[in-house]
Amino acid sequence: MTRSVSFLLLGLLALSAALALPLVSDSRFLTLFLTQLAVMVTFAMSYNVLLGQTGLLSFGHAVYFGGGVFAALYLITAIGGGALALPLEFIPLGGALAGLAMAAVLGLVSVRRAGTTFAMISLGMAELITAAAMVFPSVFGGEQGVSTDRMVDVTLTGLGYGRPSEIYLLVLVWALVSVALMVFLSRSPLGRMANAVRDNPQRVEFLGYDPYWIRFLQFCIAGTFAGLAGSLFALTFEIANAEVFGLRTSANVLIATYLGGITYVLGPVVGAFVVLLLELNLARITDAWLFYYGLLFLAIILFAPRGLTGILAELPGALRRHGAAGCLRRALVWGPAVLSGLVGGVMLVELSYHLSNSFDPSDPLRLFWRDVDATNWGVWALALGACALSAALVLRARRGGRRPEVVVTPLVEEGS
Amino acid sequence: MDTFAFAVVNGLLYGMLLFMLASGLTLIFSLMGVLNFAHASFFMLGAYFAYQLSSIGNFWMGLVLAPLLVGLLGATVERYGLRVVHRHGHVAELLFTFGLAYLIEELVRLVWGRQPVPYRIPEVLDFPLFSIGGIDYSAYRAFMFAIAVLMFLGLLALLKRTRVGLMVQAALSHPDVLWALGHNVPRLFMLVFGGGVALAGLAGVIGGNYLVTEPGMAHQMGTILFVIVVFGGLGSLLGAFLASILIGILQTLMVAFDGTLTDLVVSLGAAAPQATGPFREIWTITPANLAPVLPYLLLVVLLIVRPRGLLGTRET
Amino acid sequence: MMTASGPALSIRDLHKDFGAAQIIRGISLDVREGSFHAVIGPNGAGKSTFFNLISGRFAPTSGKILLGDTQISGMRPYRINRLGLSRSFQITNIFNEMSVFENIRCALMWPGRAGYCFWRRASGYRRIGAEAERLIEEIGLSARAGEKAGNLSYAEQRALEVGMTIAGDARVLLFDEPTAGMNHNEVEQFSGFLRKVAVGRTVMMVEHDMNVVFSLADRVSVLVYGQIIATGTPEEIRQDPAVREAYLGAEA
Numbered sequence: 001m002t003r004s005v006s007f008l009l010l011g012l013l014a015l016s017a018a019l020a021l022p023l024v025s026d027s028r029f030l031t032l033f034l035t036q037l038a039v040m041v042t043f044a045m046s047y048n049v050l051l052g053q054t055g056l057l058s059f060g061h062a063v064y065f066g067g068g069v070f071a072a073l074y075l076i077t078a079i080g081g082g083a084l085a086l087p088l089e090f091i092p093l094g095g096a097l098a099g100l101a102m103a104a105v106l107g108l109v110s111v112r113r114a115g116t117t118f119a120m121i122s123l124g125m126a127e128l129i130t131a132a133a134m135v136f137p138s139v140f141g142g143e144q145g146v147s148t149d150r151m152v153d154v155t156l157t158g159l160g161y162g163r164p165s166e167i168y169l170l171v172l173v174w175a176l177v178s179v180a181l182m183v184f185l186s187r188s189p190l191g192r193m194a195n196a197v198r199d200n201p202q203r204v205e206f207l208g209y210d211p212y213w214i215r216f217l218q219f220c221i222a223g224t225f226a227g228l229a230g231s232l233f234a235l236t237f238e239i240a241n242a243e244v245f246g247l248r249t250s251a252n253v254l255i256a257t258y259l260g261g262i263t264y265v266l267g268p269v270v271g272a273f274v275v276l277l278l279e280l281n282l283a284r285i286t287d288a289w290l291f292y293y294g295l296l297f298l299a300i301i302l303f304a305p306r307g308l309t310g311i312l313a314e315l316p317g318a319l320r321r322h323g324a325a326g327c328l329r330r331a332l333v334w335g336p337a338v339l340s341g342l343v344g345g346v347m348l349v350e351l352s353y354h355l356s357n358s359f360d361p362s363d364p365l366r367l368f369w370r371d372v373d374a375t376n377w378g379v380w381a382l383a384l385g386a387c388a389l390s391a392a393l394v395l396r397a398r399r400g401g402r403r404p405e406v407v408v409t410p411l412v413e414e415g416s
Numbered sequence: 417m418d419t420f421a422f423a424v425v426n427g428l429l430y431g432m433l434l435f436m437l438a439s440g441l442t443l444i445f446s447l448m449g450v451l452n453f454a455h456a457s458f459f460m461l462g463a464y465f466a467y468q469l470s471s472i473g474n475f476w477m478g479l480v481l482a483p484l485l486v487g488l489l490g491a492t493v494e495r496y497g498l499r500v501v502h503r504h505g506h507v508a509e510l511l512f513t514f515g516l517a518y519l520i521e522e523l524v525r526l527v528w529g530r531q532p533v534p535y536r537i538p539e540v541l542d543f544p545l546f547s548i549g550g551i552d553y554s555a556y557r558a559f560m561f562a563i564a565v566l567m568f569l570g571l572l573a574l575l576k577r578t579r580v581g582l583m584v585q586a587a588l589s590h591p592d593v594l595w596a597l598g599h600n601v602p603r604l605f606m607l608v609f610g611g612g613v614a615l616a617g618l619a620g621v622i623g624g625n626y627l628v629t630e631p632g633m634a635h636q637m638g639t640i641l642f643v644i645v646v647f648g649g650l651g652s653l654l655g656a657f658l659a660s661i662l663i664g665i666l667q668t669l670m671v672a673f674d675g676t677l678t679d680l681v682v683s684l685g686a687a688a689p690q691a692t693g694p695f696r697e698i699w700t701i702t703p704a705n706l707a708p709v710l711p712y713l714l715l716v717v718l719l720i721v722r723p724r725g726l727l728g729t730r731e732t
Numbered sequence: 733m734m735t736a737s738g739p740a741l742s743i744r745d746l747h748k749d750f751g752a753a754q755i756i757r758g759i760s761l762d763v764r765e766g767s768f769h770a771v772i773g774p775n776g777a778g779k780s781t782f783f784n785l786i787s788g789r790f791a792p793t794s795g796k797i798l799l800g801d802t803q804i805s806g807m808r809p810y811r812i813n814r815l816g817l818s819r820s821f822q823i824t825n826i827f828n829e830m831s832v833f834e835n836i837r838c839a840l841m842w843p844g845r846a847g848y849c850f851w852r853r854a855s856g857y858r859r860i861g862a863e864a865e866r867l868i869e870e871i872g873l874s875a876r877a878g879e880k881a882g883n884l885s886y887a888e889q890r891a892l893e894v895g896m897t898i899a900g901d902a903r904v905l906l907f908d909e910p911t912a913g914m915n916h917n918e919v920e921q922f923s924g925f926l927r928k929v930a931v932g933r934t935v936m937m938v939e940h941d942m943n944v945v946f947s948l949a950d951r952v953s954v955l956v957y958g959q960i961i962a963t964g965t966p967e968e969i970r971q972d973p974a975v976r977e978a979y980l981g982a983e984a
Contacts (some may be wrong), residue, residue, distance in 0.1 A: 209841070
């Protein structure tokens, strides 16, 4: 219970920061970042309704997001053209409805099976929708996509929504409402039974519940909020093409959610934040950012299945167990190994990227604040050296790591 | 008629190529319960390795060494990756292989660049074997056919004749029996994963120059592949075979034919419909446009009619 | 409570084949309302399959199963459960990632009429919460109520398993080897608990421990190779020559 309280406090803190930041600074970049964050958080939270709560691994969540995007684009145009007298603020309801409708239809087939089969079906569905959307440029706009103009006359608040900070407020409000609703739903009987289906669907059947129906309802909820997130995306960017349905969008939300930690209610929020930060900053520094991104994802799956939130949540416990000095010692042992490995690895990756992807490989490459020549073997030797150093340090740290256990064992025996 | 025959033969070849991947994927799934999302990525690696080897030495060196390298890589991945996440369940394993696919695609871009590489058919086999109705049939295709058939015979012999094969067979029909047999299961897993992935690598070697060797080929092949194994029924080798051939031939046939709904309506004696409004393309789509959609459409239809797939028996 | 009305569960000529293998070969049996009915038999006799057929995990190849007056053969397990039949599993079958309290609460949701509701908080169902706490007390896990079920000891997990089975108001309970893997003391304690639970309900139980069977059951059926060769009071079963030969004799 204390964990959820601290989460709540953290959430409130982040919220007040989110509200205050665009007021304090009028940086367009920051406002856009926060708007995107709100969209991504809603989307990732909706994804976790499937993965974290119900145990359904989907590779096709973008379909419902995309449904919301296009529904919103057309609705905004309809409002702008005077065909629809709906205030702009209610556009997300349309997106949510579109997501719900698609989830209700596709879900009937999708959730018959769980586990691997469900994952593959979701992938097949997504490919079907993406390929079909490409076939119909009259609806989805082909390569250049469908665009709209959100500056319409019919609004509730009287705001014009031309300025980024205005649309940010609208997106933020809807995102907050969605997150609150999803947290509420996770605590309802349906949400609890979804957890049970995730752990052991067979037993649920012997407790009076139909796992299919539970999965279906959860699938609809996830679809609804994905559609809502899609409409927030449409409000922010005012343009999209059929690629929004594709695996790249689905993979992105999957990775963000998992990085954050699927076992925590607000894990996806952390994940969305980190992923967006990486996307916006890493992509400016290096072309190989997707590689690092994939590497981070694999590392989390292998070594921290509870995600970044899990690492954060376990830090206080680790501090208590080993003491500040113990933690510092560990950091001193492992730090240099990890650091030299990172430096060597990054150098290797950047050098090969430059060599195989740049127009002229002998052009200087900006690496760690210095210009280097990727065709010169000296840099390569340096990179390999750093990697070798790291490997040696890891071996030593491992051997060193075993030693304290040998020391501890007799102590325990004496004590008892 | 000749076009039709050619489409069927080409479709059969494509189907065989698909099955070279699907067979390994099915074996791995049946034994370990994990659907290897990165299977097509190993196919891609096979093609790139073969390209690299053939640019240093020759095609035949690639044909032998590339699958071995891919298999070795696969075994390493199983040993140090999959085995670690195994205790977190099948969803975690699937996620791991998904992350692996993502990483391999980026790795390929890293090493060989974004553009297709010039991986070519060996000159010895680059001649028309025979021609029907003015269309040449290349010797390389016949060679691919031969390799695929050889591989299946080899696989069959392996399954029927060797100890490992017998254990795999036992696991195929009774998944829980394996643990009771008391064999070295982890080593078996490593072997089968490495072996299955090596088959995908072999398919990459002979398919890479037939298709195009580029970083997107894994995604393109992968999604079709998953349709096939789900369509055939997860864990069924025969189902995977039937689905591979069916989808291979259907997709090739679709490309070979033209004609639209408008044509159909007109040929039925009605007036040509006005193509306006949203979804107006429906009147002018050709089967070739629909070829990419078809496998997924088939999958969805099948799942409505028969949720466990063509020949599937196993719950997942 | 023990009325002499119609049978709580009545099985007519039940068959189940797996491919060519006939596992259940024509079982007919009446389980009286309020009785404690044990099913015994050698390994591989089909006892677990028999329970799986009654509870709906498998559909029978042929034959009828009546729960009270309702024909339930071939129904999905959740529908059978809603009609008032609850079962436990031989291999512990719980929700590992959830707390003990949540495990029990899940078992009480449907009987507590929470259904698929998503517009109320689960903790708002006070009667379900109170009943869950009472039940956890009864199975002796109060001190562990907040613990993740996957972290419990084996005996505690068995208790939780049975707790989930008796949660709610099922009239008929099926226990599949409830004492499997327990030591002597635990079995003794557990028998007393089962006796308490059975009051006012109909219980069917598969059990290997003959002491448990003869101390708890008032009716015993002997299942051998997919057929019931004898049904009677424990005393009659003990005396039955066919049973002695087929089963008890072989063990002695």
